[in-house]
Amino acid sequence: MLRLEGLRKTYPGFSLLVWLEVGAEETLALLGPSGSGKTTLLRLVAGLETPEAGEIWLGDTPLGPLPPEARRVGLVFQDYALFPHLSVYENIAFGLREARWPAQRIRERVAELLEWVRLEAHAQKRPHQLSGGERQRVALARALAAEPRVLLLDEPLGALDLKLRQELLWELRALLRRVRVPALVVTHDQAEAFALADRVAILREGRLVQQGTPEALYRRPKDAWVARFLGQRNLLSPEASRQVGLPERFHLVPPEAIVLGRGEEARVQERLFKGPTVALEFLWRGQRLYWEGPEQGLYPGDRVLLWVDWSRVVGLEEGPGLPVSTE
Structure with a gap:
């Protein structure tokens, strides 16, 4: 298990203070807007930054006193940071040679990883000869090469176009479950965080x-x-x-609370075709409500009956949220 206990780092105009746990075989996504501290937290765990207070624990071992190379942390950067003059094989093998692994063991480990990321046919290519998705796979294989005890990924799909991100999302998800170590994934993309992670922490x-x-x-x-x-x-x-009869506080009306075909009259304001689904915006009781689902044959100006299941409506706190501590 990876534990961050009162980890603090400050810069002019910014302060990070975090308590967090990641289970032994868990993938946790750090989700938040730009400047929220996601990458800073990752760099602290990797040993690339030094905290001003707090401790990082991996099981019973404090990582704070250890230099980066002794922490057994696998790190995947957003830009992959591959060595341009080395082949795919040599990029993956680089850290193993630095760690003085026996030659036979290096060959076996690199061969295994090439199979995992489906790059056996590209072993002798240089990074510039690879597609973006292939470079991402090399970076992942290199991070996994020395059998890390923790895996850190900083926007692992951020440099790819939409089509490649969608293709590689499932591969990365399967790989994270295969390696069975605590993994921290930094992303600003909600869909990516939800698809990859067992848990999500919002910064x-x-x-x-x-x-x-x-x-x-x-x-x-x-x-x-x-x-x-x-x-x-x-x-x-x-x-x-208050206008729709609820207590005077913020409320969330989730999509499943909106039922079409019965209830009170609503007017279609907007329609957006999204391929397998259609998104509709209704004016109902003076409020705009968003709904998405199968094609309904409704267009702006049409009227339809709409019912809200109040038992599914969620009351929210007023403030922006307080720090979450695992103490």
């Missing part, structure tokens, strides 16, 4: 505001800021809540 301005499984976070955000950040569209202000 804002250097503090953890909420953490939990992807489904729990999405369905029950802590407050209005988290709901907005996670892309929830149907957020009622205290005033709007």
Whole structure:
């Protein structure tokens, strides 16, 4: 297990203070806006930055006194940081040679990793001869080569176009489950975090505001800021809540709470075709509600009956969220 206990790092205008645990075989995604401290936290775990207070524990071992090379941490940078003059094989083998692994063991380990990332046919190519997705696989294989006890990934799919990200997302998910070590994945992309991680921790301005499984976070955000950040569209202000008969506080109307075909009349304001689904925005009781699902044959100006299942509506805290501590 990886534990961060009161880890603190400050810069002019910014302060990071975090308590966090990652299970022995768990993948945890750090999700947050730019400047929230995600990459700083990763660099502290890797030993590339020094905390001003707190400790990092890997099992019963404190990592603070250890230099980066002794921490057995595998790190994948956003730009991959491959050695341009070395082949795919040599990039993967580099750290093993530095660690003085026996030659036969190096050959066996590199061959195993090339098979894992499906690059056996590209072993002698240089990085410039590879596609973006292939370079990403090399970076992952290199990070895994020395059998790290922790895996850190900084925006691992951020440098790829949308099509490649979608293709590699499932491969990366399967690989993370295969290596069975604590993994921290930094991303600003909600869909990526939800797909890759067993749990997600949301950072804002250097503090953890909420953490939990992807489904729990999405369905029950802590407050209005988290709901907005996670892309929830149907957020009622205290005033709007009062107008529809709810207590005067922020409320989230999740998509599953909206039922078409019965209830009160609503008017279609907007329609967005999204391929397998269609997104509709309704005006209902003076409020705009977003709905997404199968084609309904509805267009702006049409009227439809709409019902809200109030038992599914979630009341939210007013503030931006307090730091989350595991103490």
